[in-house]
Every structure is written in structure tokens, then in C-alpha cells.
Amino acid sequence: MKKxxxxxxxFAVLTLNCSNTASKNKITPLNTQEKEVLQGIQGxxxxxxxxxxxxxDPAPLIVIQEQLKGLAAKKQNRLLTxxxxxxxxxxxxxxxxxxxxxxxxxxxxxxxxxxxxxxDKNSEDYALLALVESxxxxxxxxxxxxxxxxxxxxxxxxxxxxxxxxxxxxxxASNDFYTPEQYGGGEQAEELLVKALSLPAQQQQNPYxxxxxxxxxxxxxVKHYVKSDQRDKAKRYCKEGLELFPNSYxxxxxxxSLLE
Amino acid sequence: MKIIVTFLxxxxxxxxxxxxxxxxxxxxxxxxxxxxxxxxxxxDQGTVTDFDGxxxxxxxxxxxxxxxxxLGYKTKRIPLSDLQGNARHTIIxxxxxQSLDEVILLGPDPISDxxxxxxxxxxxxxxxxxxxxxxLKAITILPASTIDDETVNPSLRGSDPDRSRVVFNxxxxxNPVRASQLNNQGFFSLFNTELIGDQYVxxxxxxxxxxxxxxxLVEIQTIRSLNNDQLKLSTSLASTGFFVSKRVKEKESFLxxxxxxxxxxxxxxxxxxxxxxLKNFQTFDIGLNARWQLHKKLSLNSFSYVIDESFxxxxxxxxxxxxFESAKTRGFTINNLNFASAAGFFNLNFGFNTESQNFVFxxxxxxxxxxxxxxxxxxKTTIRKDIVHQTSISWDQxxxxxxxxxxxxxxxxxxDAPVSQSVFKQTNSILELGSFTSWSATQKLLVSGGLRTNLxxxxxxxxxxxxxxxxYKLNSENVLLLSGGKYHNYTTPSFFIQDYNLLNSEQxxxxxxxxxxxxxxxxxxxxxDEKGTQVVxxxxxxxxxxxxxxxxxxxHQFTDRLKLSVSYSFIQQETExxxxxxxxxxxxxxxxxxxxxxxxRKWPTIALNWLxxxxxxxxxxxxxxxxxxxxxxxPNFSPEFLDSRYATYARLDISVNKxxxxxxxxxxxxxxxxxxxxxxxxxIDRYNFDYSxxxxxxxxxxxxxxxxxxxxxx
Numbered sequence: 001m002k003k004x005x006x007x008x009x010x011f012a013v014l015t016l017n018c019s020n021t022a023s024k025n026k027i028t029p030l031n032t033q034e035k036e037v038l039q040g041i042q043g044x045x046x047x048x049x050x051x052x053x054x055x056x057d058p059a060p061l062i063v064i065q066e067q068l069k070g071l072a073a074k075k076q077n078r079l080l081t082x083x084x085x086x087x088x089x090x091x092x093x094x095x096x097x098x099x100x101x102x103x104x105x106x107x108x109x110x111x112x113x114x115x116x117x118x119x120d121k122n123s124e125d126y127a128l129l130a131l132v133e134s135x136x137x138x139x140x141x142x143x144x145x146x147x148x149x150x151x152x153x154x155x156x157x158x159x160x161x162x163x164x165x166x167x168x169x170x171x172x173a174s175n176d177f178y179t180p181e182q183y184g185g186g187e188q189a190e191e192l193l194v195k196a197l198s199l200p201a202q203q204q205q206n207p208y209x210x211x212x213x214x215x216x217x218x219x220x221x222v223k224h225y226v227k228s229d230q231r232d233k234a235k236r237y238c239k240e241g242l243e244l245f246p247n248s249y250x251x252x253x254x255x256x257s258l259l260e
Numbered sequence: 261m262k263i264i265v266t267f268l269x270x271x272x273x274x275x276x277x278x279x280x281x282x283x284x285x286x287x288x289x290x291x292x293x294x295x296x297x298x299x300x301x302x303x304d305q306g307t308v309t310d311f312d313g314x315x316x317x318x319x320x321x322x323x324x325x326x327x328x329x330x331l332g333y334k335t336k337r338i339p340l341s342d343l344q345g346n347a348r349h350t351i352i353x354x355x356x357x358q359s360l361d362e363v364i365l366l367g368p369d370p371i372s373d374x375x376x377x378x379x380x381x382x383x384x385x386x387x388x389x390x391x392x393x394x395x396l397k398a399i400t401i402l403p404a405s406t407i408d409d410e411t412v413n414p415s416l417r418g419s420d421p422d423r424s425r426v427v428f429n430x431x432x433x434x435n436p437v438r439a440s441q442l443n444n445q446g447f448f449s450l451f452n453t454e455l456i457g458d459q460y461v462x463x464x465x466x467x468x469x470x471x472x473x474x475x476x477l478v479e480i481q482t483i484r485s486l487n488n489d490q491l492k493l494s495t496s497l498a499s500t501g502f503f504v505s506k507r508v509k510e511k512e513s514f515l516x517x518x519x520x521x522x523x524x525x526x527x528x529x530x531x532x533x534x535x536x537x538l539k540n541f542q543t544f545d546i547g548l549n550a551r552w553q554l555h556k557k558l559s560l561n562s563f564s565y566v567i568d569e570s571f572x573x574x575x576x577x578x579x580x581x582x583x584f585e586s587a588k589t590r591g592f593t594i595n596n597l598n599f600a601s602a603a604g605f606f607n608l609n610f611g612f613n614t615e616s617q618n619f620v621f622x623x624x625x626x627x628x629x630x631x632x633x634x635x636x637x638x639x640k641t642t643i644r645k646d647i648v649h650q651t652s653i654s655w656d657q658x659x660x661x662x663x664x665x666x667x668x669x670x671x672x673x674x675x676d677a678p679v680s681q682s683v684f685k686q687t688n689s690i691l692e693l694g695s696f697t698s699w700s701a702t703q704k705l706l707v708s709g710g711l712r713t714n715l716x717x718x719x720x721x722x723x724x725x726x727x728x729x730x731x732y733k734l735n736s737e738n739v740l741l742l743s744g745g746k747y748h749n750y751t752t753p754s755f756f757i758q759d760y761n762l763l764n765s766e767q768x769x770x771x772x773x774x775x776x777x778x779x780x781x782x783x784x785x786x787x788x789d790e791k792g793t794q795v796v797x798x799x800x801x802x803x804x805x806x807x808x809x810x811x812x813x814x815x816h817q818f819t820d821r822l823k824l825s826v827s828y829s830f831i832q833q834e835t836e837x838x839x840x841x842x843x844x845x846x847x848x849x850x851x852x853x854x855x856x857x858x859x860x861r862k863w864p865t866i867a868l869n870w871l872x873x874x875x876x877x878x879x880x881x882x883x884x885x886x887x888x889x890x891x892x893x894x895p896n897f898s899p900e901f902l903d904s905r906y907a908t909y910a911r912l913d914i915s916v917n918k919x920x921x922x923x924x925x926x927x928x929x930x931x932x933x934x935x936x937x938x939x940x941x942x943x944i945d946r947y948n949f950d951y952s953x954x955x956x957x958x959x960x961x962x963x964x965x966x967x968x969x970x971x972x973x974x
Contacts, residue, residue, distance in 0.1 A: 034310070034311050075311060077293050077311065079293055079294055113736050116736065117735070117736040119703035120332070120355075120703070122331040122332030123331060123332065124331055146381055146383055161332065161356070162331070184487040184488055184511060204296040204298070204303065204306070204329060205304065206294060206296055206308050207308070208293070208294035208308060209294055209331070
């Protein structure tokens with residue numbers, strides 16, 4: 001009986017230990033609602049965007065939008081602003097895909113305003129600001145050349161604050177790639193994208209912070225090589241990209257066209 | 261027994277493994293959410309702080325360090341031996357030393373830029389419905405612009421243009437307009453818009469980073485990078501010109517060369533009757549702007565400009581009407597060296613201006629030679645993350661040689677009337693020290709303060725200019741600006757006032773702006789007390805001018821194609837002549853400007869601009885007394901100065917332009933009709949020989965102008 005009790009007690013301690021091991025090195029539990037919304041928020045926004053596109057309905061994006069708003073109403077936090085702006089960016093892409101240009105412009109303008117108004121911006125803030133500005137450029141007619149200047153300025157600020165931020169290099173490359181040659185575009189995209197790919201998506205894994213930019217860099221670099229008729233390089237980077245991001249829709253599509 | 265030992269060992273291990281570190285991560289403002297917390301030996305297995313900055317992490321090894329990091333903050337490493345006990349540890353993170361503000365503020369952008377009431381970029385000028393592509397004309401649409409004589413030399417918030425300054429790449433350019441008084445089309449500034457990067461308008465309370473201004477300031481900074489090589493060719497009813505820009509190395513090193521020839525034959529040929537006072541004009545100018553990025557941190561910009569102009573027309577003075585001729589040659593160079601270093605941003609500026617002018621009218625023959633040298637050095641540095649400070653020293657040397665024949669009796673201007681001679685030289689040297697500080701007190705509140713004092717040369721009076729500014733950003737759409745201070749400047753010598761008089765002003769202004777996607781609104785209230793001997797007009801000198809003003813400007817984009825702007829200014833002004841108070845020259849109950857732009861997709865863009873205000877004030881001549889010595893009548897002015905007004909001024913202009921592009925080429929075709937309704941707005945009063953009859957000469961009547969610009973991009 002004694003043995004049984006001791007074994008039971010030992011088992012109980014071990015169980016406790018196991019349960020501690022399970023929680024060890026994991027995220028500190030947030031308040032359930034916050035955790036539910038914010039953990040892996042980048043992926044959640046992207047998934048909502050995909051769902052919205054499939055359903056031709058912004059509802060999935062609006063659900064997250066409301067959740068973020070709810071948290072922001074409770075407690076203001078700059079990271080919430082960041083994800084609100086990021087969501088607006090995807091909402092704008094959604095509306096553009098639905099050929100609703102006016103709504104797309106309104107959504108991206110909100111994103112630009114959110115990031116623009118954020119004080120004491122860090123490297124990630126500047127990178128996102130540059131990203132949303134670069135999307136807004138298509139709606140701004142003749143003002144495009146000035147927004148392009150702002151994108152460059154903000155991208156450079158992001159790099160100067162954190163030279164290892166791959167997203168900063170990606171947004172600068174994207175701006176350069178889509179700027180017509182007569183306005184000085186197309187000169188630096190390759191160099192910037194190669195640099196972006198040499199950097200980690202996150203320097204420290206963190207489910208609340210952004211990790212976008214690498215997959216997009218692969219996709220843009222492949223497009224760059226296709227455009228400049230360097231198909232061998234395009235294939236190499238497409239393969240490398242797909243190994244890292246096997247579910248990438250953009251890279252998959254490029255791979256099919258490269259095989260043709 | 262074995263089981264017990266095993267269990268105890270297991271328990272002992274467990275107790276050790278259960279030790280946890282708990283804490284809160286903060287910065288000076290509060291908890292930091294999503295900061296990374298991990299042990300240096302296991303960076304891949306850490307945790308993240310929650311919304312309240314809290315974390316809890318199990319200790320793996322005692323001989324380790326806790327690492328806490330977050331975006332924009334210095335990473336903190338704390339040996340575990342320093343984190344003993346079970347208390348909740350507070351870990352304060354400090355922002356990274358190379359903060360963003362440092363990167364932003366310690367560049368060439370003005371330290372005072374947030375206190376400008378308007379910032380214009382090149383495209384803003386091109387898209388401005390009244391600018392006709394001219395940077396100084398672009399600001400005439402603002403309610404703060406109180407120009408009431410169809411020129412473009414900035415008059416801001418009721419002040420005389422000679423109290424405000426235009427600064428080009430940190431060097432003042434006095435009288436920055438073409439002297440040829442052709443018509444509104446010819447009333448342009450000396451600056452080419454292609455050169456312009458940013459243009460800041462300080463409608464009142466000029467930043468004390470610059471001196472010699474007691475009203476407002478227009479600060480122009482040239483572009484710092486060139487996107488592509490370009491050739492522009494332009495031709496119009498009265499001019500032809502070229503503009504070439506070429507990158508030398510990278511985008512930051514480039515050359516811009518341009519030249520224009522203006523002529524009157526065609527312009528006058530088709531509408532001579534609309535310009536009865538204009539007989540001929542001719543202008544030639546050439547400019548070169550070059551920028552070299554010598555090193556990542558060192559750049560040099562050099563702008564040189566020469567203009568030669570002649571003008572033949574007709575004018576009147578009292579009872580005499582006759583031809584007049586004027587000729588002017590002017591050249592200036594503005595050079596800037598910028599150096600960014602860990603010790604701050606250094607800026608060295610050198611300017612040289614030379615001009616000679618001849619003016620002949622009746623028995624007046626005026627020759628004036630002016631030379632100016634300007635040198636300044638400024639240093640901008642970050643004292644704290646939220647405080648930026650700039651110190652500067654400037655030296656402005658000005659010399660004017662006058663060689664004039666002028667009427668011995670001011671009312672006798674006919675060629676055969678007696679004359680007096682005057683030959684003399686005036687010089688002035690302004691040596692000033694300046695200090696300007698900008699403090700971001702909170703994310704919403706920006707505070708600035710400036711001091712500027714002269715180091716008196718010769719018999720100058722010492723003075724101290726000072727200012728304080730508060731900028732409160734309520735949210736992304738609403739901004740309030742409160743500024744006040746005391747300012748000094750010297751008059752610029754001219755034919756009518758040939759001295760360097762020291763002027764000063766005390767002023768306070770409250771500006772509000774609202775900016776949204778489709779609507780811009782601004783409003784202002786201001787007060788100015790201007791002192792010093794200053795010309796009101798050619799017959800009247802004032803000692804003191806008090807101005808109260810209010811402004812409202814609304815611009816609304818109804819659709820992507822239709823935009824309307826309306827501007828209203830109220831200016832109550834009193835001037836003191838001796839001990840008596842009279843209304844000021846720019847005393848207006850209303851100064852209304854309105855602009856409607858329609859830009860259909862396929863058809864040309866159309867802009868209608870309307871300006872309305874009471875007529876300018878003037879002092880009428882009531883009668884004349886015969887001077888038996890000269891045979892001319894002496895005018896007897898009304899004893900109440902400026903008690904009359906010309907008739908109400910109103911003017912409607914229309915401009916049309918269409919933009920085409922194909923491959924690397926662009927074409928802009930434009931046309932305009934100024935004073936569409938052909939209204940004879942009264943410009944000046946004119947009299948017969950004995951002042952018994954009065955008539956009025958008008959400003960320009962209806963005038964047509966058109967042209968095109970072709971651009972070849974490379």
C-alpha cells in the first residue's frame with residue numbers, strides 16, 4: 001500500500017512536472033480574449049483575406065477588424081494600431097479585387113493615416129507605413145511621384161533603425177520594381193530583394209510581431225528575373241522560395257509559368 | 261527503499277526546475293506589450309510579455325542571463341544572479357540611441373518646418389489653379405496673402421512686402437520678382453519651379469533661424485535628388501525657353517540648366533488696346549543649379565542666375581503723363597555646403613547678388629547699383645531625444661550706389677521741369693547670432709523657442725528678437741498653432757526710401773488646420789504691432805501700423821474631378837503718421853478669393869479664379885494751387901490720409917490646360933484669359949493740369965495668353 005501511495009505521489013509530481021514542461025518556454029498566457037485575437041494575428045488576417053476572397057464578402061476581415069477595435073477600446077497599444085493598419089491593407093486589396101476602387105482607396109487611406117499618426121515609430125512601423133503608402137500610390141494620380149519619395153524615405157528610416165529588418169528592404173524593392181524606368185525605377189530592386197532574403201523573417205520568434213516580407217521577396221525577385229529575362233535565376237529562386245513556403249500561391253503560380 | 265530514493269531525487273530535481281522568473285517590462289511611458297524575454301543560452305525558447313508587460317519564465321540554468329528585447333529599444337541582458345528572490349522584477353527598456361527623430365530632424369529639413377502654415381511641393385505648385393507654374397504666385401491663393409496690386413512679391417497678413425523675406429536655400433533673395441511690370445502673365449518670381457523641392461510659408465512669426473524679417477517668411481529648398489534626365493522646351497505668346505536636367509552620377513548629383521527669352525511683339529500685337537500703358541518689353545534669363553553628393557554625409561549645391569530685362573511703357577505722376585523706360589541687369593549666386601555628422605548637421609551658405617538698374621521718366625533719371633554678400637553658418641544637434649537645437653550666425657552686407665536726377669518740385673515731373681541731383685552710397689551690415697530650439701513635449705505637443713540678436717556694427721542699435729511657438733496636434737486631422745514674438749528687419753533701399761531703417765514688430769497668431777481626405781480647412785486670428793519708418797506709398801511714410809486679422813479657408817474635393825476653394829480674410833489696419841491715426845493701406849473688410857477646378861478625364865482641365873475686395877485706399881487731391889515760379893500746379897491733398905477708396909476690385913480669370921503623354925514624352929498645352937469680364941479695376945488716380953478733374957487708370961483688362969511645353973524624359 002505504501003508503495004502504491006508513493007508511486008501515486010511520484011506520478012502526481014511527474015504529471016505536475018510534465019504539465020510545467022508543457023507550459024515552460026511557451027507564451028505567457030494573456031487574457032483569453034487578447035490571446036485569442038492577437039496570437040498569430042498576421043496569419044489570421046491573411047486567412048480572413050483568403051476567406052473574404054472566396055466568399056466575395058468582407059465579413060471575415062470585418063470580424064478581426066471588430067476584435068482589434070474592441071481591444072483598442074479597452075487599452076490602446078501601438079502594436080494594435082500596427083495590426084489594424086495591416087488589416088486595412090488587406091481590406092484594400094480585397095476591395096480592389098472586387099473592383100471597388102473607391103472603397104479600396106478609403107481603406108488604404110485609413111491604413112496610411114493610422115501609421116502616419118503613430119508617434120515614435122520603430123523600424124517595423126516605418127516598413128508598414130511604406131508598404132501601405134506603396135499600395136495607395138495607384139489611387140493618387142499625379143501625386144504618385146511624391147508618395148514614391150515618401151515611401152523611399154520611410155523605407156530608409158526603417159533600415160536605419162534596424163538594418164536587419166527584411167520587410168524594410170522588401171518595401172523599398174517593391175517601390176523600385178513598380179516605378180517606371182524613366183522615373184528612376186528598376187535599378188535597385190534586385191539588390192534589395194537579395195538583401196531581404198539574406199535576413200530572418202523575425203530575429204526572435206514572436207507570434208505577436210510581423211513576419212511578412214520574405215515570401216513576398218521571393219515572389220518579387222522571381223518576377224524581376226522573369227522581367228529581365230534571366231529565367232535560370234528565376235527558376236532557382238522560385239524553387240528555393242517554394243521549399244521555404246510550399247503553400248505560397250504566388251510562387252506556385254510563377255512556378256507553373258516558368259515550367260511552360 | 262530504492263523507490264523512495266528515486267522519488268526524493270526526482271522531487272529535488274523538480275523543485276530546482278520549478279524556479280521561475282517573473283517580472284514586468286516597461287519603458288518611460290508604461291508597460292511594453294510583446295517584448296521578447298529569453299535566456300541567452302536558449303534564445304529559441306523564450307516568452308513574450310502580455311498586454312500589461314508581464315512575463316513569467318522558468319529558469320533552466322542559474323549560470324545564465326535573461327535577455328529582454330523589443331523593437332526600437334536597447335536589448336537588456338541581466339545575469340540571473342542579479343534577479344534573486346521571488347519578487348516581481350521590473351525591467352526598464354531604453355529607446356535605441358539612434359532614434360528615428362534623430363535621423364529625421366538632423367537632415368537638411370528646416371528645424372522649424374512644423375510651424376509653417378503651409379508647405380508646398382513642386383507638384384502642389386503645378387496643380388495650383390492660380391500659380392501658372394510660379395512658386396510665389398502659388399501662395400497668393402492662401403488667405404494670408406494680401407497682395408493687392410497684381411504683383412507676386414509676398415505681402416503676408418497685411419504687412420508691406422519689404423517686411424517679409426524670401427529665402428532660397430538659406431540665403432535671402434531681396435525683391436525676388438521680375439521688375440518688368442507687363443501684366444499678370446509677366447508678374448512672375450525669379451524662381452523656376454523645376455528647382456523646387458519644398459516651399460514653406462510662415463504667414464506671420466517668421467522662424468528666428470533667419471533674420472531681417474518682421475512679418476513673414478517664404479523658405480524655398482531645392483530638390484536633393486533627380487529621378488531622370490529631362491529636356492523641356494516651351495513656347496508661348498510672349499516667351500520661349502528650355503530646361504535641361506541631367507544626372508551626373510547618382511540621383512543625388514545633377515545639373516539643371518535653363519533659359520528663357522520673353523518678348524512682347526505677338527502678345528501686344530493681338531491685344532494692344534488692352535494694355536494701353538505697355539509698349540515693349542524684353543527679358544532674357546539663364547540659370548544653372550548643380551548639386552554634388554561629395555560623400556554620403558557631405559553635399560554641395562550651387563545655384564547661379566542672370567537676368568537682363570528692359571521695359572518701355574507709359575505712366576503718370578500727378579499731372580504729367582509720359583513714356584518711361586527701365587532696364588535692369590541682375591545676377592546672383594547661392595551656394596550651400598551641408599555636412600551631417602555624429603556631432604550634428606552643419607550648413608554653410610554663401611550668397612552674392614549684384615544688380616544695376618536704370619529708370620527714366622520725365623525729368624527723373626535714376627541709376628542704382630546694388631551689391632550684396634551673405635554668409636551664414638548653422639549647426640543643428642539633438643540635445644535629448646525630444647529636443648533639437650540650432651545655432652546660427654549670419655552676416656548680410658548690402659551696398660547701394662545712387663546716382664539720381666529727380667524733380668526739384670515733386671509735382672513738376674515734365675522733362676523740362678527743374679531737377680535736383682543726388683549721388684551717394686548707402687551701406688549696411690547685419691551681423692546676427694540666432695538660436696532655435698524645438699521640443700517634442702508629448703506626442704501631440706511641440707514647443708519651439710527662438711532668440712536672435714545683432715552684433716551692432718558702426719552706429720547700429722542693438723536689438724533682440726524672440727519668439728515662442730506651440731503646436732498641438734489634437735489628432736490626425738486637427739492641428740492648432742499658437743505663435744508670438746518680437747522681430748526686426750531693415751528696409752531695403754529704393755528710389756523712394758533710400759535708407760536702411762530698422763523696423764520691428766510684435767505679433768501673435770493662432771492658426772488652426774483641419775485636413776481630411778476631401779476637405780482642407782484653415783482658420784487664423786492674428787494681431788501685429790509694426791513700428792519703424794516705412795513707406796506707405798510714394799508720398800506717405802508711416803511710423804506705426806497696427807493690424808488685427810482673421811482668416812478662413814475651405815477647400816473641398818466634391819468628386820475626383822471637381823474641386824472648390826474659398827478664402828476669406830478680414831484685415832483691420834490703422835497707421836500712425838506723426839501723432840495722428842489713419843486707416844492702414846491694407847484695411848479690408850473682406851478679401852475674397854475663390855477657385856473652381858474641373859478636370860474631366862478626356863477634356864482639358866478648367867479652372868476659374870475669382871478675387872474680390874474693396875478698392876485700395878488712396879489720399880485724393882482736392883485741388884491745385886498755381887506755382888508761379890514753375891508754372892505747375894501744386895497738388896492739395898485731402899487732410900484725411902487714405903480716406904478714399906478706389907472702386908471695388910473684382911476679377912475673374914479662366915485657365916485651361918491639357919496634358920498628353922506617350923512613351924517618354926509629355927506635352928502640356930495651356931491657355932488663359934485674365935480678367936475675363938474685362939472689368940476696368942481702378943489702379944491709380946490721374947488728374948488734369950490744375951487738378952480740377954480726376955480720372956482713374958485701370959489694371960490690366962482682358963488678356964489672352966497661351967502656349968505649350970514639351971518634355972522629353974530619358
